[in-house]
Every structure is written in structure tokens, then in C-alpha cells.
Amino acid sequence: MDGDALDVEFLLAAARHEIGALRDDRRLNPLPGKRGVALRAHVLDLIGAVEHRITQQPAPTAPPPVRRAFARSMRQSIVMLRGAHAALPWLAATRTPNVNLGSLYVTEECARILVGTNVDLIVVPDPEFMYSTTSWPFSAVVNTTSGFTPKNTRRPIVLNYPLSDADRLLLHPIFAHELGHSSVDEHHLVAAVETELDNDSAFTAALQDTVNDMAANYWTAAAPTQISGTLRGWIRDWIEELLCDHLAIEAVGPSFIWAFALFVLPLGYGEPGSEHPPNTVRMKMALDHLTRRGWRPYMKRVAPGVTAWLDQIAGDAPGSLERPFAFLRDQLMGHATVLQDVAIGRSGNDAFDASASEGPANEAADLLRRLILPVGLTNPLEARAILLGGWQQAFQEHGDSPAGLILALEDRRLQELVGKAIEMSTIAVAWEPTP
Amino acid sequence: MTVRDLQRLEELSSAAALGLWADDVVLALDRATSGSALAETDATLLSDAAEILEAALQRTEHPLATPKSARGLAATNTALTLVATLVRKQPGTNQQKILRAMASILREVGQGSVTQDAAERVHPVMELFGMIGEHQLVASNSVLAFRKDSKAWTATPSMSSSS
Numbered sequence: 001m002d003g004d005a006l007d008v009e010f011l012l013a014a015a016r017h018e019i020g021a022l023r024d025d026r027r028l029n030p031l032p033g034k035r036g037v038a039l040r041a042h043v044l045d046l047i048g049a050v051e052h053r054i055t056q057q058p059a060p061t062a063p064p065p066v067r068r069a070f071a072r073s074m075r076q077s078i079v080m081l082r083g084a085h086a087a088l089p090w091l092a093a094t095r096t097p098n099v100n101l102g103s104l105y106v107t108e109e110c111a112r113i114l115v116g117t118n119v120d121l122i123v124v125p126d127p128e129f130m131y132s133t134t135s136w137p138f139s140a141v142v143n144t145t146s147g148f149t150p151k152n153t154r155r156p157i158v159l160n161y162p163l164s165d166a167d168r169l170l171l172h173p174i175f176a177h178e179l180g181h182s183s184v185d186e187h188h189l190v191a192a193v194e195t196e197l198d199n200d201s202a203f204t205a206a207l208q209d210t211v212n213d214m215a216a217n218y219w220t221a222a223a224p225t226q227i228s229g230t231l232r233g234w235i236r237d238w239i240e241e242l243l244c245d246h247l248a249i250e251a252v253g254p255s256f257i258w259a260f261a262l263f264v265l266p267l268g269y270g271e272p273g274s275e276h277p278p279n280t281v282r283m284k285m286a287l288d289h290l291t292r293r294g295w296r297p298y299m300k301r302v303a304p305g306v307t308a309w310l311d312q313i314a315g316d317a318p319g320s321l322e323r324p325f326a327f328l329r330d331q332l333m334g335h336a337t338v339l340q341d342v343a344i345g346r347s348g349n350d351a352f353d354a355s356a357s358e359g360p361a362n363e364a365a366d367l368l369r370r371l372i373l374p375v376g377l378t379n380p381l382e383a384r385a386i387l388l389g390g391w392q393q394a395f396q397e398h399g400d401s402p403a404g405l406i407l408a409l410e411d412r413r414l415q416e417l418v419g420k421a422i423e424m425s426t427i428a429v430a431w432e433p434t435p
Numbered sequence: 436m437t438v439r440d441l442q443r444l445e446e447l448s449s450a451a452a453l454g455l456w457a458d459d460v461v462l463a464l465d466r467a468t469s470g471s472a473l474a475e476t477d478a479t480l481l482s483d484a485a486e487i488l489e490a491a492l493q494r495t496e497h498p499l500a501t502p503k504s505a506r507g508l509a510a511t512n513t514a515l516t517l518v519a520t521l522v523r524k525q526p527g528t529n530q531q532k533i534l535r536a537m538a539s540i541l542r543e544v545g546q547g548s549v550t551q552d553a554a555e556r557v558h559p560v561m562e563l564f565g566m567i568g569e570h571q572l573v574a575s576n577s578v579l580a581f582r583k584d585s586k587a588w589t590a591t592p593s594m595s596s597s598s
Contacts, residue, residue, distance in 0.1 A: 053455075061464055065561045067556035069461035072454065072568045079575045080451045086444055137444045140506070146459055146476045191503050207499055224498040229512050232501040 002100055003068035011074035015054060018081035027088040036094030038120030041152035043087050046138040049145040050077040080141050088136065089117050090158050093124040099161065101414075102422030103172040106383045110176045110251040111157065113350040114183040119155045123175070126160040131263070133159050133178035135185065157182050169415040170391060170408055173259040176251040180244030189342050193239050196338045200383045207231065210327040218323055231324055234322060237275040238328050239339070245286050246343035253352040254295050255388050257286050258303075261310060262405045270316055281329050284314035289340050294354035298361075302392045305400035333409040357385045364389025364421070368414065369396065380428040383423075390418035438544030447578040452512055454571025460484045460541075460564040467544045468553045484564065488538035491515050495531050510567075517566045537563060 001007060022028060022043065031037055053073055058066050097104065103121060119135075126132070135157040142150050159178050163172050181269060184190055197203045207228070214227050222230075248256040261283070270280040287310060299307045321329055332339070344351065364374035364386045375388050381389075394408035394428050408414070463477040463504050490502050491511040518530050525533075537560045543549075544557060 013545075056459075056462060058462060058465060062469075064567050065558075066461055066465040069458040069561075069565055069568060072572055073458040073462075074566075076451050076454045076458070076568075076572055076575060079572070079579055080448065083451075083579055134445050138448050140445075140448040141455060144452040144459075147478050174481045194503065204499060211498060225515060226512075228498040228533060229494070229501055229508060233505075233508060236505070289592045331593045 003071040015074050027092045038154035039156035042156050045142045045150040045152050049142045049148045052148040090122050090124050099123045100167050100419040102419030103169050105426040107175040108231040111179050114179050114247050121157050123159045131174050133181050160393035162215040169419050171259050173252045173255040176248035177244045180247035184240050190236050190239050192342050210324050234274045238277045246289050249289050250343050250347035250351045254299050266277050280316040287314050298358050303395045303400045322370040352384050360385035361388040365392035368393040375424045383422045386421050450575040454568045457564045457567035461561045464557045473547045478545050481541050485538045485541035488534050529563040
């Protein structure tokens, strides 16, 4: 019977077995160096939390609902421990990283700017063709364990990239968007935007109208509370995605919008989803943010054709949309400066500055044109400026057109030079000769 | 850029955490009403549980007032759904009445004011939190098995365009 003595005895043995299976796995052994150490500690905290739960077993005389609750908590813990096996390949990947080292250095710089210094960054390939991220994957369970104190305080961040993109550096500014998710979580940025929206009576009036309209005409079986909760969840997801785009622009400038166009436009155009705004809307809001941050003249100079194409796509943002997506789109486009302000506030003085970066990007592009490693003629160039110069040279070499973007992605030589230069420049900056 | 395996793990963790928390509330209610001194962690847990029910109650009164945290939104969504089930089983009552009464019991027990009939009064509260635990166990198993329950009412084909 659910929660009786035999059931609990069985579940305790099963939980201990799952703990043993994780602990005994060689991939959970201590790691050399720093990479992956926080993730490993986080997995051990999950195990510790479950071990703590095991000690909370109620007396055999406890009422049946209480014994069933404990049995359920053991089952829930076992489900979670099985899920935790997903982390083991990531730990193994830290021993043999295969993403381009230059790309890894830029990504670490973006993590420092957007999230903070106390992070453990793990970049792993995904057999499926998608970029994604997670950080603190087990924290919800660990933190909900009353009376248990986790040991790990450093944020583990796992970035997934398509296996085929390991050396496609021109796409790697997408990592900055992915790190945006960790930044949003760490610094409560969605709540910052939502508070501004809630303070605007026009927003709350529009939300009320939309809830009423959905209840009357579309989701007729649902209560207004349910509809409101769903719309809130969707708007938060859209805010997060848009914030991540803005944060990526703060971190790497126009390199992001070009990588974004290259990766997402072959997959979709103006279709909305509950978790993602349409690409047309994302494009419009990203371009407006780049313009505000002074990048527009540079973009029009190095890639006038591509910029005009992206503007054309952004021009479709206000087009017809299904209910309730039109509400989400209109409200967020109407509050574009709120999103921009939050991203600008997060990046602070570490934002990739248009006026200071154009010269170094020109230098990097010029060196690449002459097939010279673009580390810098007099001083090491900043990694982000080398990446931007790589894009600049890509337009020169492969054409300032949508098809030119694709050709640029196929240019392995250019991307190898960019990656190697970033690697050398990072080492040159960090190098401190022994006295 | 989009939802894949990595977010699935976060989803699993969130679903499991809500279930574990609900079952912890049941265990804490039992400890608090069985004569032993109320531990600080249990008092906090019961106060947190009362807050969630109060937030759910507030949502029934002001549908636009949704909790700021994802955890709060998920917890109140689940509580509202399950209390609606209880209402269907108990004609003559309503969501607000149940939520208010249960939050009040949780507050009392969490502050150590245990009356003689406490065990009897906490029984329906245990039942609700037990239902949340069950609901979340199904949810986390679904995430682990890659099966997501369809949200039929949000995917109605009757959606139409609006400019």
C-alpha cells in the first residue's frame, strides 16, 4: 500500500541505490582545474538534500496521509536523482572541451559582464541543432529542502551549442544571448521590467481588456484568474527573451544581430510562440537598441545591404498577430525603452562601446584582409573587437547581402584566424611576466 | 535560443521542488499537531504555505494580481486548480472560503497555537497539500519521460488574428 512500511522500506532502498549510482560514477570524481567544479558541487548538494530528506522519515504510527506524503517525497527525490544523471556528461565534457578556445574566452568575458565573476561556465555540444542554457539546474529542489544548507555558492552555467557549430565563431555571439538567461535569473531582471509595466495604468488596462476578451471569445472554459496567470507567464517569457537579446547587444554589439539573423531566420520569420516573440519583433527591438547605443552608423558603413534587409524584416513587426500575442507584442514594443534601460543598467561600464570599438574592429578587419592574425599591431586588440572585425571582413569578402552571411559561415579560414587571434590577444592581456 | 533538454532539467527541478515542498507541509503539520515543540523550520514552512494560499485567494479576488516569482505563480496555479476540484466535491462551498479557512489554520498552527481539535482541522489542509504533492509527482514524471500534458484551453483553434 502507498506509504505503508514495506513501501517506505522499498523507497528508502531505492533512493540509496540512486544516490550510490551517482556517487560511484567516475564522471563525478573531483575535477582537475576550476571548470566544472561548481557544477559537481551542485550535484553533490542535490544528493545531500535527498540524504537529508531520508532522515525526515515519520514514525510508523503517523497517520496514513503523512506516511504517503513521505513516500511521495522519496519518489519525487528518486525522479530528480535520475534526472541528475544528465549532468554527468557535462562534467565529463569539462575534461575535454571541444569548442574553439578563442570563442570560449569571449564567452567567459560576456559571462563576467552579464552575470558576474562567481560563475562556473561549461560549454558543451548538443547533438540536436540548437543553442540553449541552464544554470543552477537543481537549485529549486536543493533550496526547498528545509533544514539543509548547500555547500556550493558559485553559479554553474551550462551552455549547449549545436555540435556542427563548434568552430563557427561567427555564430558564437549567440552565447551572449544564452548567458543573458543566467543574468536575468541572477539579477531578477524580468521582475525589474514587469514592475515598470505594472506601474503603467495603460498596461494594466490593456491586460484587463485582453483577459476579458480571451474569457469571452477564445478561452471560454477558463476562469479570468487562470487566463491572467497564463498571460503573465507568457509575457514574462517574452520579456526574458527580449532582455537576453538586449544583453547580448550590450556585450558584443552588432555581432549579435548578425549571428541572430544567421541562426534564427532560416528557422522562422514572424510566428509567435508562448515562450518566444516573433523574430520580426525581436529584430525590430534589437535594431532599435543598437541605434540607441550608437551602432547604426557603423552597421550602415560596413554592411549597408544587410542592414537594409534587417530593417525590412523589422518593418514587419507591427503586422497582424493572433490573440493574445498582439497584446504581448504591442505592450513590449510600447515599453521598448524599459527593456533597453534594464539591459544598459546591467552591463554598466563594461558595455561594448560603439565609438571606442570601431577603430579596433577596423584594424582587425584590415589585418584579416591581409591574412595576418588580427591580434593587434601595437597593442592586443580586445577580443570582442576582433570578433566584430571578423564580421566586418566577412561582409567584405563574401558580400554585403543575406546570401553573403551564409557564405561567411562557410569560411573556416576566416573563423580560425579570428578564434586564434582572440586566444592570443586574451593571453597577451592576461600575461604578467615573472620579475 | 529555444527550449531543449537543458530547460527540461530546470522544469523537472521546479516541478519536483513544488511537490516536495507540498509534502513537507504535510509532514510539518503532523509534527506541529502531534505534541512536540514547533521547530523554526516548520514554522517557516507553514507560514510560507499560508502565504501561498493567501496569494491564491488574492488572485481570485483580483485576477490581474499574479505573484512575481515563477515559483509563486506555479504554486498558486496548482492550488487554485486543486481547490476548484475540492469545490466540485463539496457543493455549498467555494474557492475563496476554502482558501481563507486553510490559510488561517496554517497560520494558527505555524504560530504554535494548537487547539484540541487541531488534528481534525488540519486534516483537509493535509489533503490539499497531499493533492499538490500527487499532482507534482505526475508532472515531474511527465517531464522526465518527455511527455508534456497538453494545455488544451490555451491551444484552441478558435484564435483569430488581430492587428
